[in-house]
Amino acid sequence: MPSQGETYRLIVADIDTEADWKRLDAVAAAAAEVNAKIILLHDSEYESRLGDLANLAARLAKPVNPTDLYGLILNVGCGRNAADGVAAPPVAVLPALALDVLVVEDNRAGQMVAAGMLERLGCRYQIAASGAEALQRLASGAFDVVLMDCHMPGVDGFEATRRIRAWPEPLGRIPIIAMTANALRGDEELCRAAGMDDFLPKPIKLQALRQKLIGRLENRPLPLAAASDAAPAAAGPATLDPDKLAQLRAEIGGAYGKMLSFFLEDAPAQIEQIAPALRDMDLSRLRELAHSLKGAARNVGAEKLAAMARQLELAAETGALAEGSATLAEGLLAEFRALEPLLRAEIEAEPAADSALAPLGPRVLVADDDRVLRVALQDILQQDGYSVDLAVTGRQAVALCARQMADLILMDAMMPEMDGFAACKAIRALPHGAEVPILMITSLENEHSVELAFATGANDFVPKPIHFTVLRKRIAHLLKASQSQRSLNQLAYHDTLTNLPNRVQFMERLNRVLAKPAAQPQAHAVLFLDLDRFKLTNDTMGHDVGDMMLKAAAERIQACVRREDMVSRFGGDEFILLLEHVGNPQAAAAVAQKICNAIAKPFALMGQEFYISSSIGISLYPYDGKDSGLLVKHADTAMYRAKEQGNTFCFYEQSMEYAVSSKLRLESDLRRALQRREFFLHYQPQIDLDSGRVIGAEALIRWRHPELGMISPDQFIPVAEEIGLIDEIGAWVLREACRQNRLWQQNGHPPFVVAVNVSAKQLDRDGFAEQVIAILHESGLAAEYLELELTESLFIRHPEQKREILARLKAAGMQISIDDFGTGYSSLNQLKHFVFDKLKIDKSFVANIMHDADAAAIVRVIISIAGILKFEVIAEGVETAEQASYLRQNHCKQGQGYLFGKPMPAEEFSAFIGGSGRDGL
Numbered sequence: 001m002p003s004q005g006e007t008y009r010l011i012v013a014d015i016d017t018e019a020d021w022k023r024l025d026a027v028a029a030a031a032a033e034v035n036a037k038i039i040l041l042h043d044s045e046y047e048s049r050l051g052d053l054a055n056l057a058a059r060l061a062k063p064v065n066p067t068d069l070y071g072l073i074l075n076v077g078c079g080r081n082a083a084d085g086v087a088a089p090p091v092a093v094l095p096a097l098a099l100d101v102l103v104v105e106d107n108r109a110g111q112m113v114a115a116g117m118l119e120r121l122g123c124r125y126q127i128a129a130s131g132a133e134a135l136q137r138l139a140s141g142a143f144d145v146v147l148m149d150c151h152m153p154g155v156d157g158f159e160a161t162r163r164i165r166a167w168p169e170p171l172g173r174i175p176i177i178a179m180t181a182n183a184l185r186g187d188e189e190l191c192r193a194a195g196m197d198d199f200l201p202k203p204i205k206l207q208a209l210r211q212k213l214i215g216r217l218e219n220r221p222l223p224l225a226a227a228s229d230a231a232p233a234a235a236g237p238a239t240l241d242p243d244k245l246a247q248l249r250a251e252i253g254g255a256y257g258k259m260l261s262f263f264l265e266d267a268p269a270q271i272e273q274i275a276p277a278l279r280d281m282d283l284s285r286l287r288e289l290a291h292s293l294k295g296a297a298r299n300v301g302a303e304k305l306a307a308m309a310r311q312l313e314l315a316a317e318t319g320a321l322a323e324g325s326a327t328l329a330e331g332l333l334a335e336f337r338a339l340e341p342l343l344r345a346e347i348e349a350e351p352a353a354d355s356a357l358a359p360l361g362p363r364v365l366v367a368d369d370d371r372v373l374r375v376a377l378q379d380i381l382q383q384d385g386y387s388v389d390l391a392v393t394g395r396q397a398v399a400l401c402a403r404q405m406a407d408l409i410l411m412d413a414m415m416p417e418m419d420g421f422a423a424c425k426a427i428r429a430l431p432h433g434a435e436v437p438i439l440m441i442t443s444l445e446n447e448h449s450v451e452l453a454f455a456t457g458a459n460d461f462v463p464k465p466i467h468f469t470v471l472r473k474r475i476a477h478l479l480k481a482s483q484s485q486r487s488l489n490q491l492a493y494h495d496t497l498t499n500l501p502n503r504v505q506f507m508e509r510l511n512r513v514l515a516k517p518a519a520q521p522q523a524h525a526v527l528f529l530d531l532d533r534f535k536l537t538n539d540t541m542g543h544d545v546g547d548m549m550l551k552a553a554a555e556r557i558q559a560c561v562r563r564e565d566m567v568s569r570f571g572g573d574e575f576i577l578l579l580e581h582v583g584n585p586q587a588a589a590a591v592a593q594k595i596c597n598a599i600a601k602p603f604a605l606m607g608q609e610f611y612i613s614s615s616i617g618i619s620l621y622p623y624d625g626k627d628s629g630l631l632v633k634h635a636d637t638a639m640y641r642a643k644e645q646g647n648t649f650c651f652y653e654q655s656m657e658y659a660v661s662s663k664l665r666l667e668s669d670l671r672r673a674l675q676r677r678e679f680f681l682h683y684q685p686q687i688d689l690d691s692g693r694v695i696g697a698e699a700l701i702r703w704r705h706p707e708l709g710m711i712s713p714d715q716f717i718p719v720a721e722e723i724g725l726i727d728e729i730g731a732w733v734l735r736e737a738c739r740q741n742r743l744w745q746q747n748g749h750p751p752f753v754v755a756v757n758v759s760a761k762q763l764d765r766d767g768f769a770e771q772v773i774a775i776l777h778e779s780g781l782a783a784e785y786l787e788l789e790l791t792e793s794l795f796i797r798h799p800e801q802k803r804e805i806l807a808r809l810k811a812a813g814m815q816i817s818i819d820d821f822g823t824g825y826s827s828l829n830q831l832k833h834f835v836f837d838k839l840k841i842d843k844s845f846v847a848n849i850m851h852d853a854d855a856a857a858i859v860r861v862i863i864s865i866a867g868i869l870k871f872e873v874i875a876e877g878v879e880t881a882e883q884a885s886y887l888r889q890n891h892c893k894q895g896q897g898y899l900f901g902k903p904m905p906a907e908e909f910s911a912f913i914g915g916s917g918r919d920g921l
Helices: 019-033 044-049 066-076 108-120 131-140 157-165 186-195 206-219 242-252 255-280 285-299 303-318 324-348 371-383 394-402 419-430 447-455 470-491 505-517 534-541 543-558 585-600 628-645 658-672 713-723 726-746 758-765 768-779 798-811 852-867 881-888 907-918
Strands: 011-015 039-040 057-059 100-104 123-128 145-149 174-182 198-201 363-367 387-391 408-412 436-441 460-463 524-532 566-573 574-579 603-604 608-610 611-619 649-650 679-688 693-707 710-713 753-757 786-789 817-823 838-841 872-878 895-898
Touching: 011 019, 019 039, 019 608, 100 108, 100 131, 108 123, 108 206, 108 470, 123 131, 131 145, 131 157, 145 157, 145 603, 157 174, 157 186, 157 895, 198 206, 242 255, 255 285, 255 324, 255 371, 255 679, 285 303, 285 371, 303 324, 303 574, 363 371, 363 394, 371 387, 387 394, 394 408, 394 419, 408 419, 408 470, 408 693, 419 436, 419 447, 436 447, 436 470, 447 460, 460 470, 470 505, 505 524, 505 566, 505 574, 505 628, 524 585, 524 628, 534 543, 534 758, 543 566, 543 574, 566 628, 574 585, 585 649, 611 628, 628 649, 658 693, 658 713, 679 726, 679 753, 679 907, 693 713, 693 726, 693 907, 713 726, 726 758, 726 768, 726 786, 726 907, 753 817, 768 786, 768 798, 798 817, 838 852, 852 872
Parallel strands: 011 039, 039 057, 100 123, 100 145, 145 174, 174 198, 363 387, 363 408, 408 436, 436 460, 611 649, 693 753, 753 786, 786 817, 817 838, 838 872, 872 895
Antiparallel strands: 524 574, 524 611, 566 574, 603 608, 679 693, 679 895, 693 710
């Protein structure tokens, strides 16, 4: 309250409700009576209602920033009338500065600080991260003033200013305000020499920046001598900076008292060691001690002690130890004694800290020989939920990382045994050390230290004294960026199904291994592995089972190699391995055989056992190639040779190249075979075993290559399925078989059924039933004369979907048969739910029925099953009269095979069904 006879000179009115608004006129009238100014705090809804309020000096929209309000109070003139009642001079409201400012700063934290202050001052700004970028931005944009950091890598602030001043006016005379952390007389002279107009020390203070910009706005330069907003230089630094202490208490909370206590415990020992170092002229030790004391003192706001330690550090760096150095060293202890009671009073005023649960967040390693800062950082980080490990030396930090890599490292630059720079470099060489973010903490005051930090692998650096709020944000940012990078790396370098390294990571690792210099070339092996028969399982059982099998196979492969070897999923059912330093080919062969044996064991998945095998190709460095691409290509080539034998491995040989090129040519020619009309059909008769009458024919595709001649379906059908041509080829076979059967009927031959094989790929195709029905309509063939042959394994995967497709085909009048019955995944439960017409006994059973009791028993069982389910049964591969007789005796009514007729062109089949081909039946 003002004293009697005094009146308030400033009123801060907070308009929060409609009632407050109604009282505002009365407040304004009272203010006018005593000539008091009003600062109005209001919500945006009252903006339009303010009008011309008497004695209104300024207004602030909510939410209100306390710093902005404090600044307004100072500017408007906070105070009471003098006793003599002299009126205060009228104070104008300060508008937003509205300057366009270019901030040239390479440090991201510095950029953020400058940007935040400029926003609060109502300035527009752009940021350039280097002197070179600043020159580009100035040449292409309009700015009112430049805030120029002096010390930057590459083109520094001094050089950038010199280049700007060489430009023609007006751009060459743009105001430039220097920013530097080294507020020394020498820097002021350098700034003047380079052509800078003004000077701001770091850390930048809001009011100091505002005054400098106002000076630019009014076009009146401020003298360099007025650059600092601190006390006059003659006064020197204070023993204890209360503002620094208040900031420290706000930033680190409960760790505040502990940090001050540790400083009081550790500083005397550091000071005592300085005198012997001076006496022995041990400049390195003196610099180390002074540097450590300087950083610790700055952290707790002991500015005078820090300044004295800095003088000793500079003297040790230059080797210019003056006579006063010993006196300065003695003065350190006296200054500490003056400081000690002030800090103890601060400690006693602090409340006891609460105990907290051990954090379980990201692991941060703090490496610093300053116990005060080390423990303060530990408390702060644990408050933020981080797990913290501590190291006193660089060597301890490296050892901790070798045992368990941290998620982030805070590394002091200067430490005993091994400094932070060497430790950073050593950590980067550890496994996973290249990925961890490292934040270097330093009170070194030269550009070389910053450059050295980045050169040895640091991601960023923080100067001492530490701004803990900025440090917390920097840590959170680095951890978030690191996690994002790890996620991206996981996607970019790992297979999502097996979590194995993918092709990209494998090739990078192989290239690094081959690039390593060695006195003598080291032998390495590349193994290219393909899973045999995996495709059959994947197509019949579905991708879920296929994925489980791939993951299980990956685990078995990894169990067969050493920890240092790499197993990668190359794609699909292919894996590739790198075996480093194998010594001899026999070592690679032993690994390959071990893998073949492991993969050949049954896979128990979803209550069933599945069997696959593996084919492995091996190439050896340097014998089979000296670059990564060639080694992989040759291993792939050898794998195809191994695949011909199945469940084995094969070393690369030069002669294999021809076989691989032949397969590639086959794929290429197959794509053009339809357009060139190189496919045609043969037809093999199906016979009634009792009468010898032709009751049907199976359509079989053939390929006459213009250069290679006849190519077997066993060669090109798997390739067509692999490259996605089977749908197109299958549709052509259906169309041609229906057309030919309709033509036979039109030529007067008795009608019979033509059977066409259908692949799993076709049956899985959307609209397959509709496609077949459309082909029938197009050809004019009645549906009852078309039979579709399907293998029984097709119905294991998505049986409900297959049942619907077959029901539509049956409803259209077609016949459905199961080909090669007994060789796949036979299931009587599935058979009874499908609308089949016929079972076809595989020729492998028929061939052995006369001399193999098991084969004969299987044939009889199949015939019995067909009878029970009311299916017709036909035996394929009948080649002798004895086989035909046995089948008839066991109630098999139909047969197909060379005994009755081989597959033949349509013209020959026409003659066959005309009578000339049935004489011997």
